Amino acid sequence: MIWNSASDFFAMGGYGTYVWGAYVVTAACMAIEPILVALRHRRVRRELAAEEERR
């Protein structure tokens, strides 16, 4: 552990805006994309299951 305190960590030696701006957007993209593909997969499964019911 190289940081003395939590505020030290968040400040990133004065580059906090840049470092966290990069990390937050990356984390958001990589959190949202799996949700979107899971929803797409679930939607097509549900549609297919409904079709099977009608058959």
Added chain:
Amino acid sequence: MTTTSSRLRLYRFASPATFYPLAGKLVPWFAAVAAILAAWGLWLGMLRAPTDATQGDAYRIIFIHVPAAWMSMLLYVVMAFWAAIGWAFNARLASVVARAIAPTGAMFTFLALWTGALWGKPTWGTWWVWDARLTSELILLFLYAGYLALVSAIDEPRRADRAGALLAIVGSVNVPIIYFSVVWWNTLHQGASVSPAAAPKMAAIMLQAMLLMTLAFWAYAFAVIFVRARAIALERDNAASWAGAAVGRTPAQTEATT
């Protein structure tokens, strides 16, 4: 086992009926590996690696910037490869995989540009320059966007696959241009951090963190692309017996329709 039967076994994986459940089984493993490696890589990179002597803590963007940039190029090559296979051998699943890769590749390209801008501002004093590395990476984003727009604009799926394959193959010329741009042209962008020809130009702990994050992104890409490929395969083959089986049609009915 005869040669014929082993060849048949291999071809089985080109069938959506085999791919669908197999990919479904692999997804949780790739997701778990991605989470573990990302946690490990972030712990090393954000909590253990020392502050850089020249760039201060701004350099920590490298742990997501380089993996995102590598994935953006790797995924493009893999996409073009499967699109070409799908076209040349009329292999539908290969085309489905190519289409499943494109959105994830585009996302990593955007992230490479975004994190690069946020790294460029404190170190170069500018968010953006029109130099070879940045411009060719931006062209990569346009190639992904063009591929996605093209395949979604053509209604007939196999025609869309072929048109997309042509665009993907022609566009793959851009990938070596991105990779070697820092060698071929004068640029603000630094040279390769890691190359097969030379010793790494960074401390061991920084390199470890960057490689762990790369493997985490790679596993993430596998997980997301497999889920998307399963969804696309179902969307396309919704009338096929394997698709019915995948959503719980009884085996007897499946047997009857096969």
